[in-house]
Amino acid sequence: AQTVTQSQPEMSVQEAExxxxxxxxxxxxxxxxxxxxxxxxxxxxxxxxxxxxxKQQNAxxxxxSVNFQKAAKSFSLKISDSQLGDAAMYFCxxxxxxxxxxxxxxxxxxxxxxxx
Amino acid sequence: xxxxxxxxRYKVTKRGQDVALRCDPISGHVSLYWYRQALxxxxxxxxxxxxxxxxxxxxxxxxxxSAERPEGSISTLTIQRTEQRDSAMYRCxxxxxxxxxxxxxxxxxxxxxxxx
Numbered sequence: 001a002q003t004v005t006q007s008q009p010e011m012s013v014q015e016a017e018x019x020x021x022x023x024x025x026x027x028x029x030x031x032x033x034x035x036x037x038x039x040x041x042x043x044x045x046x047x048x049x050x051x052x053x054x055k056q057q058n059a060x061x062x063x064x065s066v067n068f069q070k071a072a073k074s075f076s077l078k079i080s081d082s083q084l085g086d087a088a089m090y091f092c093x094x095x096x097x098x099x100x101x102x103x104x105x106x107x108x109x110x111x112x113x114x115x116x
Numbered sequence: 117x118x119x120x121x122x123x124x125r126y127k128v129t130k131r132g133q134d135v136a137l138r139c140d141p142i143s144g145h146v147s148l149y150w151y152r153q154a155l156x157x158x159x160x161x162x163x164x165x166x167x168x169x170x171x172x173x174x175x176x177x178x179x180x181x182s183a184e185r186p187e188g189s190i191s192t193l194t195i196q197r198t199e200q201r202d203s204a205m206y207r208c209x210x211x212x213x214x215x216x217x218x219x220x221x222x223x224x225x226x227x228x229x230x231x232x
Contacts, residue, residue, distance in 0.1 A: 004158075035220070045159070045207065045223035091158045095219075102147060102211075103172065104221060106158030 002027045002094050006107035013082045014115050020067075021077045021110045023092030031097035034068070034075045035104070039089040048090070051075065053097070079112075087114045118142075120224035122208050128230045129198055137193045137227045139208030146213025148191050149221060150183055153205040165191060166213060198231045205229075 003026045013019035025034070036048040051059045051068050058066050063080045079086055089111050093104040121140045129135050141148050147166050151159035161175040167188040176182070180198075185191040195202055205228050209221040 033219075037223075042225075043205065044225055045209075047220055047222070050220060093158075102164055102219070103149065103161035103175070104151075104159070104209075105161070108156075108158050 002029075002032075002096070002105050004092055004094050004105050004107040006090075006092055006110050008110045009108070010111045010113070012113040012115060013079070015082055015084060017082055018078060018080045019082055019112065021079075021090050021092075021112065023075045023077070023107060025073050025075065025092075025094050025105075027073070027094065027096075029096060033095040033097065034066075035093040035095070036064070036066070036075075036077045037091045037093060037106075038086075039091065039109070040085075040087070045091075049077065082114050084114050084116060087112055120208055120210050120222055122206075122224040122227050124227060125225060126228050126230075128232065130232050131198060131200060133198055134194065134196045135198055135229065137195075137206050137229070139191045139193070139210075139224060141189065141191070141208070141210030142222060144212070145210035145222075146188075147211045147219070147221075148185055149209040149211070150191070150193050151207045151209065153207055153226070155204075159207055162193070195229075198229075200231045203229055203231045 032053045034051045038046045049061045067076045089109045091109045092107045149164040150162040153159040163173040165185040180196045183193045205226045207226045208224045211219045211221045
């Protein structure tokens with residue numbers, strides 16, 4: 001079974017600075033998807049960014065980018081120019097590419113604090 | 117609809133009572149998922165549907181939990197004889213059901229269940 005590990009329970013960053021959140025995963029599959037979700041205090045689950053494992057190019061979405069290292073099974077999230085609204089829990093998630101295994105497997109999350 | 121909706125948003129019940137949690141997915145989305153999130157943890161998969169067919173129920177913790185999606189749209193998660201350990205946020209997500217695609221899951225606001 002796949003597992004996702006987020007080794008940083010909490011992180012903090014100064015407004016306008018850059019922060020990187022770590023995520024590692026364990027799988028025997030070669031094709032899969034990876035996601036970062038944001039959960040603000042409202043406890044909504046908001047998709048931040050996604051990555052297909054077969055793509056070598058790292059995904060970017062405005063101030064959010066990933067560093068995907070397939071061989072190392074690492075999928076870190078970089079937030080540039082941090083803003084107060086970025087403060088939230090961030091969850092890394094894995095989804096199998098194979099049909100019939102559509103579920104997301106989540107890590108335990110990293111709480112990000114943004115200091116003014 | 118514009119997004120995934122869930123009702124009720126909050127539910128307080130007494131131990132031993134049955135509860136029914138409702139999910140209304142994004143219009144046209146084929147796949148519907150149920151997750152449970154304990155405080156301070158990432159969501160954990162319960163079950164999912166493609167159209168009205170339940171594809172995977174491996175995450176349902178025991179036979180007190182059941183789910184249905186009779187017309188391939190709205191889904192109900194039912195917990196019978198609730199116990200205090202069932203207290204959690206129950207999240208629903210839907211996705212377009214794109215074969216071989218990224219098929220991102222979009223989450224609803226959740227139902228916070230408290231069992232006294």
